[in-house]
Amino acid sequence: MAGTDPIHQFVIYDLFPIHIGDEAAGNALNLSFTNSSLFMVVTVAVLTAFMAMSASKASMVPGRFQLAGELAYSFVANMLRSSAGTEGMKFFPFVFSLFGFVLVANLLGMFPYFFTVTSHIIVTAALALLVISVVILYGFFRHGPKFLKLFVPAGVPGYVLPIVVPIEIISFLSRPISLSVRLFGNILAGHITLKVFSGFVVSLGALGALGWLGALLPLIMTVAITALELLVAVVQAYVFAVLTSMYLNDAVHPSH
Amino acid sequence: MVTQAYAQEAVTPTEENLDHAVDATHGEGVDAHDPTADTHATTEAHGEGHSDVFPPFDPATFPSQLLWLAISFAALYLLMSKVALPKVGSIIEKRQATIDADLQAADADRQKTDAAIASYEKALAEAKSKAQAIATQSRDAMQADLAAKRSAAEATLATKVSEAEARITTTKNAALAHVDEIAAETAQAVVGQFVGDVSADSVRAAVAKVKG
Numbered sequence: 206m207a208g209t210d211p212i213h214q215f216v217i218y219d220l221f222p223i224h225i226g227d228e229a230a231g232n233a234l235n236l237s238f239t240n241s242s243l244f245m246v247v248t249v250a251v252l253t254a255f256m257a258m259s260a261s262k263a264s265m266v267p268g269r270f271q272l273a274g275e276l277a278y279s280f281v282a283n284m285l286r287s288s289a290g291t292e293g294m295k296f297f298p299f300v301f302s303l304f305g306f307v308l309v310a311n312l313l314g315m316f317p318y319f320f321t322v323t324s325h326i327i328v329t330a331a332l333a334l335l336v337i338s339v340v341i342l343y344g345f346f347r348h349g350p351k352f353l354k355l356f357v358p359a360g361v362p363g364y365v366l367p368i369v370v371p372i373e374i375i376s377f378l379s380r381p382i383s384l385s386v387r388l389f390g391n392i393l394a395g396h397i398t399l400k401v402f403s404g405f406v407v408s409l410g411a412l413g414a415l416g417w418l419g420a421l422l423p424l425i426m427t428v429a430i431t432a433l434e435l436l437v438a439v440v441q442a443y444v445f446a447v448l449t450s451m452y453l454n455d456a457v458h459p460s461h
Numbered sequence: 462m463v464t465q466a467y468a469q470e471a472v473t474p475t476e477e478n479l480d481h482a483v484d485a486t487h488g489e490g491v492d493a494h495d496p497t498a499d500t501h502a503t504t505e506a507h508g509e510g511h512s513d514v515f516p517p518f519d520p521a522t523f524p525s526q527l528l529w530l531a532i533s534f535a536a537l538y539l540l541m542s543k544v545a546l547p548k549v550g551s552i553i554e555k556r557q558a559t560i561d562a563d564l565q566a567a568d569a570d571r572q573k574t575d576a577a578i579a580s581y582e583k584a585l586a587e588a589k590s591k592a593q594a595i596a597t598q599s600r601d602a603m604q605a606d607l608a609a610k611r612s613a614a615e616a617t618l619a620t621k622v623s624e625a626e627a628r629i630t631t632t633k634n635a636a637l638a639h640v641d642e643i644a645a646e647t648a649q650a651v652v653g654q655f656v657g658d659v660s661a662d663s664v665r666a667a668v669a670k671v672k673g
Contacts, residue, residue: 212515212516215515215516215517216516217516217519217522217525217526223525234524235521235522235524235525236524236525236528237525238525238529239522239525239526239529241522241525241526241529242525242526242529242533245529245530245532245533245534246529246533248533248537249533249534249536249537249540252537252541253537253540253541253545256540256541256545256546256549257544257545259549260545260548260549260552263548263552265555265556265559267552271552274549275549275552275553278546278549278550278553279553297546298538298541298542298546299538299542301541301546302534302537302538302541302542305537305541306534306537322530324517325516325517325522325526326517326518327517327522327523327526327527328526328530331526331527331530331531332530332534335534389517393517
């Protein structure tokens with residue numbers, strides 16, 4: 206089929222069709238359980254299984270799984286505490302879930318024939334908007350109108366404020382965009398590149414002996430890019446979690 | 462696979478092909494709810510410069526993705542916040558508490574050891590100074606004893622020496638007294654040999670005269 210089509214891997218198709226609304230009336234909604242939904246569920250299942258296995262023994266001297274789980278726990282906990290302080294630790298389950306979800310989804314996407322949940326802008330945008338919504342709602346809930354001090358840096362002379370405040374507002378509003386597009390773009394581009402190079406291997410390999418020789422170069426590239434993409438998968442999850450922690454810090458301590 | 466790729470390249474965007482592609486899209490796109498079919502059309506249309514929706518930007522898939530993302534992420538959040546993270550956190554806390562308690566116990570033990578070492582060293586210093594005092598005392602006593610004995614011995618020796626000197630003087634005087642007698646007798650004998658008999662008194666007078 207579309208074996209060498211680099212776009213085919215992003216196609217979403219129904220596994221259990223659920224259609225509501227009337228198509229003729231123009232309010233049809235496709236809420237089907239798709240391959241994307243399946244991998245979201247698999248992501249949750251893998252992460253939950255990992256944490257459950259690491260916490261199952263609860264021994265004083267940890268085994269391998271327990272150590273891995275505890276490392277993940279303290280990694281995220283330290284990251285959040287260093288950027289948002291002790292008060293930010295109430296968001297720890299949220300940040301851990303985000304980090305774990307993005308990380309596991311990215312890593313699952315590295316398996317051949319697996320669907321990458323984070324390669325769709327709507328997923329990353331939804332996660333980014335969730336982060337910003339939490340920041341705004343908690344900021345106003347906790348500090349009331351004082352939350353708006355976020356846009357007025359302390360110690361800036363009054364005559365500069367007309368310039369600084371719009372810049373701060375624009376930078377705040379661009380956060381969900383950069384947060385979502387960064388993750389989406391990295392994963393999408395990486396998977397397309399990987400598919401293009403592996404497609405070269407297939408195309409050249411079909412040309413006979415000379416083609417086999419020519420296919421060697423894209424094959425090496427494919428292996429190298431696979432390693433790079435594994436790194437990107439982890440780094441992007443980390444970046445997403447770090448930026449979330451820093452934005453949450455604004456909600457907890459709005460005055461810079 | 463390969464043939465398709467070639468086919469994509471080979472197809473040129475002529476009027477005829479474009480029409481065909483549009484027809485194909487319409488033909489296959491009857492079932493609008495089958496995105497797979499849609500994408501096949503997309504794939505075919507791709508090489509012909511026909512821009513169909515790129516899957517990540519296809520709004521038709523958004524409601525389903527959002528719904529299932531909400532469901533799965535909410536489930537993940539609940540599982541993590543209510544079950545997994547408190548459990549892992551309590552393990553870490555328990556371990557930290559155990560380590561802290563052990564460290565505290567070790568610190569208390571160390572302090573005890575330090576105190577024991579200090580008291581031992583104090584006792585040692587005391588014993589040392591006591592020993593030194595005893596040594597000094599006994600040395601002084603011995604020295605005094607020695608000096609007394611030596612002075613006593615020296616006194617005895619001095620008396621003995623003076624006694625001996627007195628005896629020597631008496632003996633010497635006695636001996637010197639005898640010398641005159643011997644000289645007179647010797648002179649009488651010598652003169653008797655040469656001249657004849659001489660009275661003892663005249664010899665004695667002569668000797669005394671010579672001795673002067």
